[in-house]
Amino acid sequence: MPVRRLVPTQEAADLLDLTRQLARDELAPRAAAAEAAEEFPRDVFRTLGRAGLLGLPYAEELGGGGQPYEVYLQVLEEIAAAWASVGVGVSVHGLSCFGLATRGTPAQQEWLPEMLGGEQLGAYCLSEPHAGSDPAAMRTRAVRDGGVGGKGAYVLTGEKAWTTHGGHADFYKVMARTSDDGARGISCFLVPADSEGLSADTAERKMGLTGSTTATMRFEGVRVDADPCLGEEGEGLSIALAGLDAGRLGIAAVATGLAQGALDDAVAYAQERETFGKPIIEHQGLGFLLADMAAAVETARATYLSAARLRDADQPYGQQASIAKLVATDNAMKVTTDAVQVLGGYGYTRDFPVERYMREAKVMQIFEGTNQIQRLVISRALARGGAPTTTVTP
Incomplete structure (x- = not known):
């Protein structure tokens, strides 16, 4: 379509x-x-x-x-x-x-x-094995060490879980604790992949997205010199969370694309497959299911675009980013599941891509903040209230 x-x-x-x-x-x-x-x-x-x-x-x-x-x-x-x-x-x-x-x-x-330009590939290190949805609980530490590297050098020690591109990236954006002052004690660093003491565990064996490597990264006395801190010390979590708002919109768009692909395959199959003398898309039960799938995809697209336009207008959009991520990924899970249903037994085989789409959709409800965390973000924004605003854009 x-x-x-x-x-x-x-x-x-x-x-x-x-x-x-x-x-x-x-x-x-x-x-x-x-x-x-x-x-x-x-x-x-x-x-x-x-x-x-x-x-x-x-x-x-x-x-x-x-x-x-x-x-x-x-x-x-x-x-x-x-x-x-x-x-x-x-x-x-x-x-x-x-x-x-x-x-x-x-x-x-x-x-x-x-x-x-794509010559250098990046990775993002925030989550830890014991601190997924609670990044303020991280334990990876960055300690100042003047030493050979001179003033401003840091030594990083700890581990970061669920790192997309782990072991393949050329640089890692790393959140690490520089003090024990809770959320205000986290700083942000850019770490080259060839840094001594940096290594990747064996990649995770995942249900889906198997072409995307995910691994735990280990920092064993990794020394980072030459002005390594992004922003000031203690600003790391605010940098991370600001990035996550944009990242949630990215995942909303990815989930919408995945759902669109599943819808396209389901429609094509339903136009070709015949039962009782006509294409199955002409049977109301199947036609209505496809209509609901199309509505879900369009809803997801409209939701992420609405949030993106707020961002483009330099308006607060954190709540809308969470809504977009929640709606798009939940819809992708439903659309891909329904696509398997449209193809029937064939949809459950690896001869057709919709079973892969279904497996890929699941993790999108989990990463960049689980959808339970998105609901928490949204409900807290509702509790804070605030007056309606209207912004004029060129």
Whole structure:
């Protein structure tokens, strides 16, 4: 089912056309085999970076594309519709660049052109085995050590769980404790992958997204020199949470793309498969199920775009980001489950991709903050109340 989109400029329309072409020619033909073999497609990120698609929402002077977030998210959705693991990877890479772009010094930001151009791949280290939804409970520590590295050097010790691109990334954005002052005692660091003492455990054996490597990263006396701290000491958690708002919109777009892919496959099958002398899409029971799937996909898309437009207008959007993540990922779980139902027994086999879509959808209700955490964020925002606002945009 073709997606109807409204974009602000012809440049944005051209970017979406380019993305569809790359998704059709470079991503879709490789996805099933790579997922089955659990192969990480590092070269794909270089291809997307060289096409200018990794750094779209970042300023041109930093090496980005200078595009509104609503455009970037629709590009991300198109990527995910072809290959969800790559969509997740693009979102995580963008999240790993966020602190550097927003809080990095000019010297630190010299990394950004290669990051946003895909030559350097990023990872984001926040969660720990005992501290998933409660990042303020983290134990990974960063201790100052003047030593050989000079003033301002830190030594990092600890472990970070569930790291997307773990073991494959070129740099790691790491949250570590620099004091015991609770949430105010966490700082943000950029750690090169070749740092001595940094290692990755064996990748997790996951239900889905098997083309996206996830691993625990271990920091065993990792020394980080040359102005490594992003922002000031103690600002790490605020940097992380600000990035997570944007990251939740990224996952909402990825989940919407995954659901769109499942819907497209289900509709195509229902148009070809016949029972009782006509295509099954013409049977009301099946037709109504597909109609509900289409409504769920459109609802998810409208929800993440509404939040993105708030972000583009420099308005608070944290509550709306949580709503978008909640709605899009719950809808993706339902749509992919229903897609399996449309295909019947065939949907339960690995000969058709919808069983993979269903497995991939599940984790989207879990990462970037579980959907229970999203409900907590939303309910707390409701409790705070506040007056309605109307913002005029050009």
